[in-house]
Amino acid sequence: MSQDILKAGVIGWPISHSLSPRLHGFWLDQLSIHGRYDAVPVVPEDLASFVRSLPENGFQGVNVTVPHKEAVMDHCDKIDDLALRIGAVNTLIVDDQGLILGSNTDHYGFKQNLLASGEIAAGPKERAAVVIGAGGASRAICTALEELGFPKIHLLNRTVSRAQSVARDLGGPILPGPLSDLPALLPDIGLLVNTSSLGMKGQDPLHVDLSDLPMECLVTDIVYNPLMTDLLRQARERGNKVVDGLGMLLYQAVPGFEAWFRPMEKPMVTDALRKYVLAGIA
Structure with missing residues (x-):
């Protein structure tokens, strides 16, 4: 052409x-x-x-x-x-x-943003990942996390049937569950990802208590307006590494x-x- x-x-x-x-x-x-x-x-x-x-x-x-x-x-x-x-x-x-x-x-963008941050490397991981939200973006992100080597990907959503649908469609190490499972999972994870619109400008905040999150756990959010969401701010203030969603x-x-x-x-x-x-x- x-x-x-x-x-x-x-x-x-x-x-x-x-x-x-x-x-x-x-x-x-x-x-x-x-x-x-x-x-x-x-x-x-x-x-x-x-x-x-x-x-x-x-x-x-x-x-x-x-x-x-x-x-x-x-x-x-x-x-x-x-x-x-x-x-x-x-x-x-x-x-x-x-x-x-x-x-x-979107798959490439999420994966490359994590790798470029220097806070995570490609290859097998010891700890699981938690993904909050089962909307369209979660499908690309779960696929990227599988490629990055996470042995388990806990996909949590307020409507569990949506998480179950994503897990069924994608297969692999994706474990669907309700958002209420998050507190019990926090102590054993290496990555926490928010793929929902919670925390975005004009949306409801994402209420998460990070008290039991390991200090070596990386926290990222695909929301970039605001750039530093409440989730990222809370994680950073307690000493966790964070990666914002703009990348x-x-x-x-x-x-x-x-x-x-x-x-x-x-x-x-x-x-x-x-x-x-x-x-x-x-």
């Missing part, structure tokens, strides 16, 4: 709050690429027509956010195995034949940017990028 301006974007409903245009715009400027990345509002009933028209409208591809990550799978020509297992697609790539390829880079957003963007804009240099997640993107949070 030949065109003067390489075009990509992010689709969702609503979408005006997205930080992705700011993020990708930073790399486009930094790497001197003649391209653009726009936030495109797409209502659910227009999803199919919009996705199928990506090639003719000159798109190299798009990111996909709520509420379309699962529904968009019906409109892809090909979906990679990882995204099929997770059951969600957040990145579409239009190939040279005009076919639409679906993948999931997941930044790292998940790398594979898509590389596929759409084909830069000569790999886009890097740097302190300058973090500060620039954070400045866009209202």
